[in-house]
Amino acid sequence: MLLKHHQPSSFTQSDRKPRAVRDVKRSVAVTDVGSLLRSFFKSEPAVSSKQVIADESKYILQTYARAPLVLTHGMGARVWDADGKEYVDMTAGIAVNALGHSDKRWLATLVEQAGKLSHTSNLYHTTAQVDLAKRLVDNSFADKAFFCNSGTEANEAAIKFARKYARVKSGIDPYDGTQSAPHEFVSFTSSFHGRTMGALALTYKEQYKTPFLPVMPGIQLAKYNDLESAKKVIVKGKTCGVFVEPVQGEGGIFPASKEFLQGLRDLCDEAGALLIFDEVQCGLGRTGRLWAHELYGVTPDIMTLAKPLAGGLPIGAALMKQHVADVMKPGDHGSTFAGNPLVCQAACTVFDIINDPSFLASVNAKSERLKAGLRQVTAGNPHVKDVRGSGLLVGIELDMMASPVCDIARDMGVLAITAGKGDIVRLVPPLVLSDADINKAVDVLGVAIKKAGDAAEK
Numbered sequence: 001m002l003l004k005h006h007q008p009s010s011f012t013q014s015d016r017k018p019r020a021v022r023d024v025k026r027s028v029a030v031t032d033v034g035s036l037l038r039s040f041f042k043s044e045p046a047v048s049s050k051q052v053i054a055d056e057s058k059y060i061l062q063t064y065a066r067a068p069l070v071l072t073h074g075m076g077a078r079v080w081d082a083d084g085k086e087y088v089d090m091t092a093g094i095a096v097n098a099l100g101h102s103d104k105r106w107l108a109t110l111v112e113q114a115g116k117l118s119h120t121s122n123l124y125h126t127t128a129q130v131d132l133a134k135r136l137v138d139n140s141f142a143d144k145a146f147f148c149n150s151g152t153e154a155n156e157a158a159i160k161f162a163r164k165y166a167r168v169k170s171g172i173d174p175y176d177g178t179q180s181a182p183h184e185f186v187s188f189t190s191s192f193h194g195r196t197m198g199a200l201a202l203t204y205k206e207q208y209k210t211p212f213l214p215v216m217p218g219i220q221l222a223k224y225n226d227l228e229s230a231k232k233v234i235v236k237g238k239t240c241g242v243f244v245e246p247v248q249g250e251g252g253i254f255p256a257s258k259e260f261l262q263g264l265r266d267l268c269d270e271a272g273a274l275l276i277f278d279e280v281q282c283g284l285g286r287t288g289r290l291w292a293h294e295l296y297g298v299t300p301d302i303m304t305l306a307k308p309l310a311g312g313l314p315i316g317a318a319l320m321k322q323h324v325a326d327v328m329k330p331g332d333h334g335s336t337f338a339g340n341p342l343v344c345q346a347a348c349t350v351f352d353i354i355n356d357p358s359f360l361a362s363v364n365a366k367s368e369r370l371k372a373g374l375r376q377v378t379a380g381n382p383h384v385k386d387v388r389g390s391g392l393l394v395g396i397e398l399d400m401m402a403s404p405v406c407d408i409a410r411d412m413g414v415l416a417i418t419a420g421k422g423d424i425v426r427l428v429p430p431l432v433l434s435d436a437d438i439n440k441a442v443d444v445l446g447v448a449i450k451k452a453g454d455a456a457e458k
């Protein structure tokens with residue numbers, strides 16, 4: 001049977017814009033997955049980087065300052081561009097591709113599940129969603145999981161859960177719009193929680209928010225790692241939730257102190273507010289622990305997850321204690337795509353690989369190798385202020401802007417990104433990168449920082 005593109009009769013050729021993309025006839029009668037995949041790859045046209053970049057600016061809304069690079073494929077921690085140039089990928093799609101690119105176990109899961117059932121919406125039960133929830137609950141502080149599609153959505157879900165929790169606990173009818181309850185949130189300097197109106201309001205950088213004002217009102221800002229500052233704004237009768245990243249990523253690779261997280265736990269308990277750990281970037285093996293908060297021995301009421309969970313497919317999750325779950329009822333929140341069987345089955349595979357003591361130990365060993373190497377190649381460089389981080393969430397703090405370093409490193413075959421005020425080189429590679437990948441990244445970054453420093457001094 002051939003699937004053909006059908007054109008509605010009212011839709012004439014003249015209504016169409018010229019199309020660069022060829023119609024591809026896909027035979028679904030092919031039973032062998034390998035030959036099906038190969039038939040797709042064979043029909044792939046050669047791409048010209050210049051053309052893709054020109055088309056991108058013509059057709060796609062310009063909200064990203066992309067590097068001038070067209071990536072076509074990857075394997076492990078290596079990716080290749082349209083001109084065949086190879087790179088060590090120290091970005092992993094911003095801490096997403098935990099298993100690297102094209103992991104065989106992940107691919108096999110996807111192919112098998114896609115051949116069975118990809119999407120049902122949440123109208124029905126699926127085994128994959130339950131299997132993933134079981135894994136997350138059985139291996140964390142949580143009693144229930146809620147699935148969504150991204151980090152910002154996970155935080156929006158947590159915002160709603162905390163709001164409803166406060167309304168129910170206040171003893172009012174949560175569905176009576178004339179009554180109010182504690183509804184403020186507290187977040188911290190250098191935080192990043194996402195780009196939708198609630199998560200954006202919690203995010204520190206003003207420039208992300210100002211063009212879209214007003215964002216969600218009722219946010220109190222405190223200083224990260226400063227309990228005295230937090231004490232002033234976590235207030236009984238006002239605060240319903242406190243959002244904090246146990247290790248800040250985007251804000252500049254800042255780990256929390258144990259005293260700070262424990263202090264927040266105590267302040268939330270005294271105020272009757274929920275403590276929400278945003279582990280969208282630092283969770284699921286990135287720090288060398290399954291959950292970043294294990295480094296501190298402090299547990300939240302809600303934890304949000306996203307980036308690495310499905311190995312590159314869009315997913316988000318909010319894990320919560322039973323007292324939070326108890327206030328949510330059918331119809332209170334939902335999403336069409338969330339937790340579909342394709343994504344959840346992929347996430348089960350990712351989770352099983354990462355949740356293995358020897359895998360987590362290897363993340364810690366790689367972290368030590370990477371940080372030691374970076375300290376060695378940057379020793380004596382006056383532009384390097386610090387090399388820090390937990391696991392494979394590593395930052396090199398500079399006394400100059402980091403983007404020229406990333407540009408030079410890219411030309412030399414290593415991909416890295418910035419963080420903080422733009423003065424930090426952020427390294428969030430696939431957790432499976434090899435010693436050879438680390439060595440190349442270290443050598444190239446040492447040279448790139450030197451060259452960028454020399455240029456800045458001129």
Ligand SMILES: Cc1ncc(COP(=O)(O)O)c(C=O)c1O
Binds near residue numbers: 150152245249278280
């Ligand atoms: C800590 C943290 N929270 C939330 C988000 C938002 O996630 P997403 O981009 O998937 O919406 C990010 C993204 O970088 C993040 O680092």
